[in-house]
Amino acid sequence: MTPKQVPAMLDLARKFPKVHIAWWGPTWSAVVTHSDTIKPVLRSTEGKPFTYDLFRNWLGDGLLHSSGKKWHKRRRLLTPAFHYEILKGYQKVTNQCTDVFLDKMSQPAKDGTTVDLFADVSLLTLDVILRCAFSHETACQTTPNNPYITALYRYFDLFMDRVKAPWLYSDWIWQFSGNARETKAALSVIHGTAKSVIAKRRAELADAKSSTIEELLAPSEKDDTITTTKRYPDFLDILLLSRDETGAPLPEQDILDEVNTFLFEGHDTTASGLVWIMYALAKYPEFQELARKEVDGVLDGKTELEHDELGKLPFTTMFVKECLRMYPPVPLISRRLPATFQIPNTPTLPSSIPVPEGGQCDMFIYALHHDPTLWPNPSEFDPYRFTPENSAGRDPYAFVPFSAGPRNCIGQNFAMGELKTVTARVLKRFELVEEKGFEPKPLFRFVLRSENGVRIVFKERK
Ligand code: HEM
Numbered sequence: 001m002t003p004k005q006v007p008a009m010l011d012l013a014r015k016f017p018k019v020h021i022a023w024w025g026p027t028w029s030a031v032v033t034h035s036d037t038i039k040p041v042l043r044s045t046e047g048k049p050f051t052y053d054l055f056r057n058w059l060g061d062g063l064l065h066s067s068g069k070k071w072h073k074r075r076r077l078l079t080p081a082f083h084y085e086i087l088k089g090y091q092k093v094t095n096q097c098t099d100v101f102l103d104k105m106s107q108p109a110k111d112g113t114t115v116d117l118f119a120d121v122s123l124l125t126l127d128v129i130l131r132c133a134f135s136h137e138t139a140c141q142t143t144p145n146n147p148y149i150t151a152l153y154r155y156f157d158l159f160m161d162r163v164k165a166p167w168l169y170s171d172w173i174w175q176f177s178g179n180a181r182e183t184k185a186a187l188s189v190i191h192g193t194a195k196s197v198i199a200k201r202r203a204e205l206a207d208a209k210s211s212t213i214e215e216l217l218a219p220s221e222k223d224d225t226i227t228t229t230k231r232y233p234d235f236l237d238i239l240l241l242s243r244d245e246t247g248a249p250l251p252e253q254d255i256l257d258e259v260n261t262f263l264f265e266g267h268d269t270t271a272s273g274l275v276w277i278m279y280a281l282a283k284y285p286e287f288q289e290l291a292r293k294e295v296d297g298v299l300d301g302k303t304e305l306e307h308d309e310l311g312k313l314p315f316t317t318m319f320v321k322e323c324l325r326m327y328p329p330v331p332l333i334s335r336r337l338p339a340t341f342q343i344p345n346t347p348t349l350p351s352s353i354p355v356p357e358g359g360q361c362d363m364f365i366y367a368l369h370h371d372p373t374l375w376p377n378p379s380e381f382d383p384y385r386f387t388p389e390n391s392a393g394r395d396p397y398a399f400v401p402f403s404a405g406p407r408n409c410i411g412q413n414f415a416m417g418e419l420k421t422v423t424a425r426v427l428k429r430f431e432l433v434e435e436k437g438f439e440p441k442p443l444f445r446f447v448l449r450s451e452n453g454v455r456i457v458f459k460e461r462k
Contacts, residue, residue, distance in 0.1 A: 062261030
């Protein structure tokens with residue numbers, strides 16, 4: 001979606017409140033933009049429509065793509081990977097990755113130059129997910145041209161080219177394009193890296209003689225030799241040690257699909273979230289100051305934010321939530337339309353539009369979060385919308401940056417912890433200043449980006 005199309009899509013959502021019809025290449029979809037119309041779709045467990053198939057060559061049938069019994073079983077299996085105790089173990093690593101990012105920002109701060117945030121912040125969140133979920137150290141933040149990172153970004157570019165070209169949606173036609181060959185080459189590096197991370201961990205677990213997740217959750221009572229650097233059970237341990245009701249482990253291909261799914265879902269989304277948070281801090285200095293006061297009070301002279309301090313930042317949390325409303329990192333998600341879906345009465349559409357089986361429904365989260373009937377003065381940035389008093393009585397489906405219902409984001413607690421930790425650490429070290437005259441042009445590129453980048457100035461605090 002180009003920056004010019006974003007206001008046009010918002011206009012459509014205003015003109016046809018709650019739902020409108022849009023064309024996706026050869027097929028149409030019902031675009032829902034209001035909590036009343038989004039709720040029934042999010043509450044269903046319908047699978048994902050054809051547009052998601054375009055990146056199945058990378059993510060396979062992992063949690064994001066799978067449906068029915070397979071999805072249900074897998075979701076149950078993976079939920080313990082986000083257990084409070086496990087997330088607690090990730091806090092140290094998130095702080096360490098943030099240290100690298102902060103040190104990188106000290107040079108432009110010294111020079112007084114503007115930073116275009118997406119590249120550096122994406123490397124930070126990739127570092128966090130690689131180290132937290134897979135205990136895989138790449139030094140990606142400081143080593144340019146890491147082959148895995150290069151292949152990943154090339155894949156994204158090629159994928160977006162395909163999204164923009166509906167005539168290439170057919171796999172049969174696409175296989176003859178140059179982009180298909182390049183995609184295959186990028187995927188071979190991406191899948192190759194994931195496979196070697198998995199193989200290495202298998203060997204480590206075999207050496208440590210750990211065969212259950214419980215043994216890993218109590219490492220101090222056991223032989224604590226999983227690796228020399230890893231001291232907490234991570235997502236990969238859980239994947240490798242999970243057993244179904246018959247005691248069988250996950251098949252190798254399924255493990256690979258989940259590793260790729262979590263790498264993707266776990267870094268591009270948080271990067272978008274953080275970029276817009278830093279932009280809003282710079283743009284609204286009075287709120288920046290309020291958040292900094294709170295952070296200084298909690299950190300009280302130390303630099304690292306502990307896991308149990310995440311709950312002690314009420315204003316910063318409201319600020320983060322307002323950023324997720326104003327700049328939702330995932331602006332649009334899709335489902336197959338539930339057969340029971342009733343398009344409600346609206347002034348512009350009859351109540352009984354026939355819904356074809358397997359039709360597509362796009363939930364336009366960006367428009368939902370800017371709907372004036374749900375959010376008075378939606379373009380005004382106001383963290384106080386999220387005080388407990390102001391939130392009371394609000395439809396829970398009016399604010400869904402992490403989706404909602406049975407297929408909501410499994411990583412949302414992890415993501416909120418990361419957003420708050422990095423935000424607090426940035427506030428502690430730097431003052432963020434808006435670049436004069438700069439206006440980002442929001443762009444939907446799977447996540448919310450900006451065509452002209454997102455630029456701010458870092459100033460080291462005295
Ligand atoms: C600010 C950060 C994040 C945002 C805004 C976000 C948002 C979302 C949204 C909107 C969905 C629904 C997608 C759909 O229905 O097509 C989703 C699903 C998902 N997210 Fe996140 N996410 C974030 C971070 C993460 C992280 C850190 C992880 C993993 C560590 C993660 C893993 C997943 C997975 C696996 C799913 C699919 C869940 C399922 O279908 O059962 N996400 N996320």
